[in-house]
Amino acid sequence: MYPDSMSETGFDASARIYVAGHRGLAGAALVRRLRQAGAEHLILRRHDELDLTNQAAVEHFFAEHRPDYVFLAAARVGGIRANSTYPAEFVHDNLAIQNNIIHSAWRNGTRKLLFLGSSCIYPKLAPQPLREDSLLTAPLESSNEWYAIAKIAGIKTCQAYRRQYGFDAICAMPTNLYGPGDNFDPLDSHVLPGLIRRFHEAVQRGDDTVTIWGTGTPLREFMHVDDLADAALLLMQRYSSEEIVNIGSGDEVSIAELAQLIAEATGFRGRMEFDPSRPDGTPRKRLDTSRMDALGWKAGIRLQAGIVSTYAAVVADRELPLGNIRARQIRSS
Ligand SMILES: NC(=O)C1=CN([C@@H]2O[C@H](COP(=O)(O)OP(=O)(O)OC[C@H]3O[C@@H](n4cnc5c(N)ncnc54)[C@H](OP(=O)(O)O)[C@@H]3O)[C@@H](O)[C@H]2O)C=CC1
Numbered sequence: 001m002y003p004d005s006m007s008e009t010g011f012d013a014s015a016r017i018y019v020a021g022h023r024g025l026a027g028a029a030l031v032r033r034l035r036q037a038g039a040e041h042l043i044l045r046r047h048d049e050l051d052l053t054n055q056a057a058v059e060h061f062f063a064e065h066r067p068d069y070v071f072l073a074a075a076r077v078g079g080i081r082a083n084s085t086y087p088a089e090f091v092h093d094n095l096a097i098q099n100n101i102i103h104s105a106w107r108n109g110t111r112k113l114l115f116l117g118s119s120c121i122y123p124k125l126a127p128q129p130l131r132e133d134s135l136l137t138a139p140l141e142s143s144n145e146w147y148a149i150a151k152i153a154g155i156k157t158c159q160a161y162r163r164q165y166g167f168d169a170i171c172a173m174p175t176n177l178y179g180p181g182d183n184f185d186p187l188d189s190h191v192l193p194g195l196i197r198r199f200h201e202a203v204q205r206g207d208d209t210v211t212i213w214g215t216g217t218p219l220r221e222f223m224h225v226d227d228l229a230d231a232a233l234l235l236m237q238r239y240s241s242e243e244i245v246n247i248g249s250g251d252e253v254s255i256a257e258l259a260q261l262i263a264e265a266t267g268f269r270g271r272m273e274f275d276p277s278r279p280d281g282t283p284r285k286r287l288d289t290s291r292m293d294a295l296g297w298k299a300g301i302r303l304q305a306g307i308v309s310t311y312a313a314v315v316a317d318r319e320l321p322l323g324n325i326r327a328r329q330i331r332s333s
């Protein structure tokens with residue numbers, strides 16, 4: 001499934017590796033993958049230990065710990081409702097986090113930094129599958145344009161620091177991610193975890209109907225977060241260019257088909273209703289993965305199996321309480 005080179009981190013054993021956002025969906029997967037590959041010196045800080053929007057605190061942290069490699073997986077992230085509800089937080093926090101980390105990493109001798117962007121950076125109606133060179137060729141999807149603009153600024157910052165200072169910053173654009181340790185908040189989560197929670201609670205309560213937001217017709221590509229972590233490690237080892245790189249799985253379904261997969265995984269046998277008063281967002285955003293293909297990498301976890309294993313994991317880890325407890329509040333560090 002993965003090239004042999006993935007068996008080791010590819011970094012020297014003493015390398016100091018900082019994973020920003022290590023308790024998040026992607027950050028936690030990166031920590032799992034790095035530990036599996038034998039990383040011995042991971043530097044990890046929780047949000048309540050280091051607020052990455054605080055420039056002075058970030059500069060002090062980097063000056064003290066001088067990480068050799070940085071995986072930038074910290075961000076203000078959420079689904080379509082969260083993006084539309086908190087646009088100021090999304091643009092402010094993401095610009096601050098990425099500016100602080102990229103600048104302090106460069107200033108304090110970090111050898112290489114990987115920045116995680118998103119498939120949201122591409123124009124709403126760009127030709128599919130989305131190629132990296134379609135960036136900034138047409139208007140963005142309005143429901144997450146503040147987040148997208150921040151991500152685009154992060155890409156441009158990495159490119160600028162490479163051009164002016166020779167800083168080895170690389171940028172990966174993942175498609176929609178899912179997996180254990182996701183944000184299952186009933187309102188602010190992404191669609192896949194949001195529906196897992198909704199179907200799970202419907203089964204627990206014996207409800208016979210579940211409502212899906214929107215028309216169910218938009219198409220989305222989903223990739224298991226462990227595949228993302230594997231691809232990110234490969235890029236950190238073998239990729240160095242200012243050109244951004246899409247990371248996709250090719251697993252594309254409609255929202256209605258996704259809901260059916262989740263109903264089957266959770267054992268829900270009732271009726272699904274669609275609420276067209278809720279926004280659909282962008283109609284489609286499947287990624288062209290030619291650049292990752294050229295590196296000999298393919299995603300290995302198929303969507304149906306990934307949903308089943310994710311649901312089993314989150315139920316076993318009790319990440320799905322009834323009520324409004326955010327899964328993150330009960331996640332172990
Ligand atoms: N999830 C997805 O579908 C996709 C995600 N991405 C990108 O991947 C990256 C990770 O996303 P994902 O793992 O889903 O996000 P999560 O929300 O799961 O994790 C984000 C992490 O960043 C931390 N964080 C947020 N703000 C701050 C802050 N001010 N100071 C310190 N830490 C902070 C969070 O800590 P806490 O929760 O404690 O606040 C959390 O640990 C992001 O850059 C995102 O844009 C790209 C494409 C798809």
Ligand SMILES: C[C@H]1O[C@H](OP(=O)(O)OP(=O)(O)OC[C@H]2O[C@@H](n3cnc4c(=O)[nH]c(N)nc43)[C@H](O)[C@@H]2O)[C@@H](O)[C@@H](O)C1=O
Nearest residue numbers: 078079080118176189190191194212213214218279280281
């Ligand atoms: C991941 C990437 O992409 C994200 O964009 P998105 O894919 O549009 O976001 P989403 O995961 O919330 O999927 C939304 C789609 O799904 C439908 N939908 C149905 N029912 C629920 C539901 O219960 N919750 C949600 N959130 N959506 C639902 C909803 O109507 C719409 O059609 C960015 O936010 C940004 O975070 C980013 O980086």
